[in-house]
Amino acid sequence: MPTVRDLLARKSADLVSISGATTVYDAACLMVERGIGGLTVTEAGGGLAGIFTERDVLRRVVAERKDPATTLVRDVMTSPVITVTPETSVEECRSTFSSRRIRHLPVIGAKGLCGIVSSGDVLAFEVAESQSTIRHLQDYVYFNR
Numbered sequence: 001m002p003t004v005r006d007l008l009a010r011k012s013a014d015l016v017s018i019s020g021a022t023t024v025y026d027a028a029c030l031m032v033e034r035g036i037g038g039l040t041v042t043e044a045g046g047g048l049a050g051i052f053t054e055r056d057v058l059r060r061v062v063a064e065r066k067d068p069a070t071t072l073v074r075d076v077m078t079s080p081v082i083t084v085t086p087e088t089s090v091e092e093c094r095s096t097f098s099s100r101r102i103r104h105l106p107v108i109g110a111k112g113l114c115g116i117v118s119s120g121d122v123l124a125f126e127v128a129e130s131q132s133t134i135r136h137l138q139d140y141v142y143f144n145r
Helices: 003-008 026-035 054-062 090-100 119-143
Strands: 017-019 036-042 046-055 104-109 112-118
Touching: 003 090, 003 112, 017 026, 026 036, 026 054, 026 090, 036 112, 046 054, 046 104, 046 112, 090 104, 090 119, 104 119
Parallel strands: 017 036
Antiparallel strands: 036 046, 104 112
């Protein structure tokens, strides 16, 4: 059964984290620059304090008419955070995304925060796995006669 470890091996290892003292404006600019929808928020010691996503911007900043240039991420981030481990199955991630209505899962390994998995990552992984299975089945049917 495929795991988060398999999924992380296929995607870029670039984990983008910010401090809770970062302004929402700076965090949003970083997300736009990197083309990502969420950032992990770390504590001074490197531990996971929360997650800051596009949804947080919409619900806790824009909808509440807060100034993104002066609002700090720590005041609007999602915390506590639902996390997974590298051994978590991709299927369990998909189920968590659906049942909890979230799109990002930080990955906590033996040495702490080691990645983030998005619902898009899971979808891309499962599509690639399905395409591989289809190719193998076609080869079997058409070339093993």
